[in-house]
Amino acid sequence: MENKRFFNEMFTEEAAARAPYEAYAQWFEGENPRDLRAKSDEAEAFFRRIGITFNVYGQKDADERLIPFDIVPRIISALEWARLEKGIQQRVRAINAFLHDIYHRQEIIRAGRVPKEIIAQNEAFLPQMVGVNPPGGVYTHIVGTDLVRTGENEFFVLEDNARTPSGVSYMLENRETMLQMFPELFTRLNVRPVSNYPRDLRRSLADCVPPAFKGNKPVIAVLTPGIHNSAYFEHAFLADQMGAELVEAVDLQIHDGRVCMRTTRGYEPIDVLYRRVDDAFLDPLNFRPDSLLGVPGIFDVYRAGGITIANAPGTGIADDKALYSYMPDIVEFYTGEKAILQNVPTWRCSEPESLKHVLANLKDLVVKEVHGSGGYGMLVGPAASKRELQAFEKKLRAKPSNYIAQPTLALSTVPILTKKGLAPRHVDLRPYVLVSPKQITITPGGLTRVALKEGSLVVNSSQGGGTKDTWVLGE
Amino acid sequence: MLGRTAGGLFWMFRYLERAENTTRLLEAGWRIALTRAGQGTNEWESVIITAGVRGPFEAAGLDYEAGDVINFLIRNPNNPSSIMSCVAAARTNARMVRTALSSEVWEAVNECWMAVKAVLTRPVTEKTLADVLSTIRTTAAVVRGALHGTMLRNEIYNFCRMGTFVERADNTARILDVKYYVLLPTAAFVGTAVDNTQWETILRSVSAERSYSWLNGGETSAAGIAEFLILDRRMPRSIAFCLSKMRENLGHLESEYGARQPSQDLADALVARVSGRKIEDVFDKGFHEFLEDTIQDIAGLAGRIETDFRFYT
Numbered sequence: 001m002e003n004k005r006f007f008n009e010m011f012t013e014e015a016a017a018r019a020p021y022e023a024y025a026q027w028f029e030g031e032n033p034r035d036l037r038a039k040s041d042e043a044e045a046f047f048r049r050i051g052i053t054f055n056v057y058g059q060k061d062a063d064e065r066l067i068p069f070d071i072v073p074r075i076i077s078a079l080e081w082a083r084l085e086k087g088i089q090q091r092v093r094a095i096n097a098f099l100h101d102i103y104h105r106q107e108i109i110r111a112g113r114v115p116k117e118i119i120a121q122n123e124a125f126l127p128q129m130v131g132v133n134p135p136g137g138v139y140t141h142i143v144g145t146d147l148v149r150t151g152e153n154e155f156f157v158l159e160d161n162a163r164t165p166s167g168v169s170y171m172l173e174n175r176e177t178m179l180q181m182f183p184e185l186f187t188r189l190n191v192r193p194v195s196n197y198p199r200d201l202r203r204s205l206a207d208c209v210p211p212a213f214k215g216n217k218p219v220i221a222v223l224t225p226g227i228h229n230s231a232y233f234e235h236a237f238l239a240d241q242m243g244a245e246l247v248e249a250v251d252l253q254i255h256d257g258r259v260c261m262r263t264t265r266g267y268e269p270i271d272v273l274y275r276r277v278d279d280a281f282l283d284p285l286n287f288r289p290d291s292l293l294g295v296p297g298i299f300d301v302y303r304a305g306g307i308t309i310a311n312a313p314g315t316g317i318a319d320d321k322a323l324y325s326y327m328p329d330i331v332e333f334y335t336g337e338k339a340i341l342q343n344v345p346t347w348r349c350s351e352p353e354s355l356k357h358v359l360a361n362l363k364d365l366v367v368k369e370v371h372g373s374g375g376y377g378m379l380v381g382p383a384a385s386k387r388e389l390q391a392f393e394k395k396l397r398a399k400p401s402n403y404i405a406q407p408t409l410a411l412s413t414v415p416i417l418t419k420k421g422l423a424p425r426h427v428d429l430r431p432y433v434l435v436s437p438k439q440i441t442i443t444p445g446g447l448t449r450v451a452l453k454e455g456s457l458v459v460n461s462s463q464g465g466g467t468k469d470t471w472v473l474g475e
Numbered sequence: 476m477l478g479r480t481a482g483g484l485f486w487m488f489r490y491l492e493r494a495e496n497t498t499r500l501l502e503a504g505w506r507i508a509l510t511r512a513g514q515g516t517n518e519w520e521s522v523i524i525t526a527g528v529r530g531p532f533e534a535a536g537l538d539y540e541a542g543d544v545i546n547f548l549i550r551n552p553n554n555p556s557s558i559m560s561c562v563a564a565a566r567t568n569a570r571m572v573r574t575a576l577s578s579e580v581w582e583a584v585n586e587c588w589m590a591v592k593a594v595l596t597r598p599v600t601e602k603t604l605a606d607v608l609s610t611i612r613t614t615a616a617v618v619r620g621a622l623h624g625t626m627l628r629n630e631i632y633n634f635c636r637m638g639t640f641v642e643r644a645d646n647t648a649r650i651l652d653v654k655y656y657v658l659l660p661t662a663a664f665v666g667t668a669v670d671n672t673q674w675e676t677i678l679r680s681v682s683a684e685r686s687y688s689w690l691n692g693g694e695t696s697a698a699g700i701a702e703f704l705i706l707d708r709r710m711p712r713s714i715a716f717c718l719s720k721m722r723e724n725l726g727h728l729e730s731e732y733g734a735r736q737p738s739q740d741l742a743d744a745l746v747a748r749v750s751g752r753k754i755e756d757v758f759d760k761g762f763h764e765f766l767e768d769t770i771q772d773i774a775g776l777a778g779r780i781e782t783d784f785r786f787y788t
Contacts, residue, residue: 239574250479262787
């Protein structure tokens with residue numbers, strides 16, 4: 001039954017390996033399951049040693065945890081990837097055009113394709129960005145497009161993470177781990193490398209220098225909230241791999257219209273700041289006054305062309321869940337083409353008709369908070385108890401505009417290695433997209449998140465999800 | 476390099492050095508406890524004083540006996556200088572400055588922390604002490620090995636080394652100061668059994684019992700030990716050695732930055748104090764005063780370095 005309802009990416013219903021997995025399945029057959037399980041433990045020790053851990057908010061004793069890693073790769077064929085790549089490029093192009101428009105002439109609102117209220121009353125819309133031109137015209141330097149699959153050729157975009165998508169360090173370290181553990185697989189299969197990501201990121205950021213930049217080598221820095229942030233490992237990792245400075249707000253000060261870092265020799269200006277701090281905390285003078293993570297006045301320097309901030313402030317309006325349902329229109333409006341990647345059908349609970357439908361079908365739907373993230377504050381209808389459904393209904397009625405609803409998608413599965421052998425589990429995929437004024441680069445691969453619990457559809461690492469290495473095959 | 480990073484590197488290696496020093500101190504103390512059981516004098520008290528934690532130790536209501544002292548110095552979370560606290564602090568600093576470290580150094584310090592944490596989940600007993608101390612020493616040595624073997628010889632390396640030598644110079648000076656009275660060349664005490672054991676303890680707590688006896692053909696004397704630990708530049712834990720290394724590293728920074736710093740003057744003055752002198756001369760001027768001044772001036776040098784290179788947290 002399980003096999004019929006959900007698309008298994010590795011095996012057909014007749015238990016034959018699908019084309020992209022053929023060589024892998026053949027190799028797997030010849031392996032001793034016990035050895036493979038031992039490899040699994042090895043992987044965990046490896047992750048601990050290099051310190052790829054994350055902190056879970058609100059859990060004091062387990063301040064450093066590992067995201068479980070599954071050693072069965074998720075494999076995508078060259079053809080499948082080519083289509084995804086085209087679709088993502090189109091979508092990201094549209095997002096950047098939308099952001100420019102929404103912070104300038106707002107043609108899309110004038111054209112009646114997106115309602116005014118959804119922008120004006122949205123916290124993700126940053127009025128301070130109106131009329132600002134980010135260096136190189138790029139708003140979203142880094143995007144992590146969340147995709148889910150429901151069939152052979154059925155891919156949907158679940159979310160456009162256009163603020164500060166995380167997880168790319170897992171994409172890179174998962175690959176390193178697989179290379180160390182199964183070198184023989186990489187000689188048999190033509191797996192496209194992901195290791196260029198840090199170099200591409202650096203180049204992409206360097207292509208967006210601000211007008212104030214002088215000299216020949218831009219100074220790039222990664223801004224982290226600090227070692228207690230859940231993604232600190234990634235911040236340090238990326239700075240290290242790019243050869244950039246890893247800075248915290250305490251290291252930064254504004255001198256002569258530039259944002260400078262305090263070095264052992266004095267203050268040195270930064271050209272491009274890859275910030276891993278949310279908009280609201282970026283600048284206590286311009287945004288949240290209680291922020292200790294930000295740099296007072298950095299936004300003024302930005303507006304005056306003294307620094308590039310990546311991603312630009314205010315990009316959240318493009319990946320806001322309230323706006324998500326308009327994405328097909330947005331893509332068409334700015335590219336003149338039909339969207340290549342599908343959107344998940346979405347009911348906007350702010351609309352009375354939709355709300356009625358949602359309330360009537362709550363047990364079959366997934367309801368999300370418009371501003372929520374990380375799988376928190378969301379209802380998975382089919383998995384919820386009666387009491388949970390009732391409680392959620394109350395919340396919905398109280399503030400319908402705070403929610404959107406989507407059908408429960410039949411997420412595809414990829415097997416994981418369990419004590420009893422291979423067992424299918426639901427997955428999603430986050431490819432990483434880099435935008436520079438010259439080009440859009442998508443690393444062939446991405447982060448595959450997997451719900452380790454049987455039947456679970458929630459892949460978030462904060463809620464029992466794990467990761468897999470993602471292999472995109474060459475031609 | 477960020478000033479905060481320089482500070483993180485400096486402190487990472489100070490903490491590691493401190494953890495190692497405490498290990499040595501405990502080994503020496505443990506040996507005395509074993510060889511001189513029931514002879515009255517309490518070596519554990521001087522171990523606690525040397526480690527600079529007398530206040531918190533007594534405030535915790537603990538006794539100067541093996542179990543209390545060992546566990547306080549090794550794993551008590553309320554003792555900021557306990558080995559566990561030091562290793563954790565070293566790792567936290569390493570995490571903060573990770574981009575400045577080679578992956579081998581980072582992994583070594585992370586593994587050191589994991590190993591120490593694992594052996595310290597339970598209280599240390601007489602049976603497990605030797606193994607625990609050996610785990611700490613071995614894993615900390617790997618960090619140093621990775622530093623020497625994989626790091627560029629640039630400013631990063633200089634800040635790491637200065638952290639090590641400031642801490643070490645301070646430690647050696649403290650060990651001598653706590654025991655200065657057994658080293659005073661007062662005829663009445665020389666050569667008694669008590670002194671011989673005390674002298675041996677001093678040498679052991681700086682891992683120098685073999686090298687000293689090799690250099691002196693087995694002849695032990697108070698003046699000889701004091702000279703070895705203060706003035707001998709061949710001895711990697713002597714005050715003179717550590718201070719000359721400080722000066723050397725500051726010199727590298729001067730040529731890399733193209734500017735001389737006030738901390739260099741302090742280092743020069745400190746080096747001069749232990750250069751071309753005879754130990755008798757030190758004794759004549761007041762041994763205890765000399766050590767007190769040295770401890771204070773080393774702290775002053777560390778503070779000046781923090782200012783010169785804009786460390787801050």
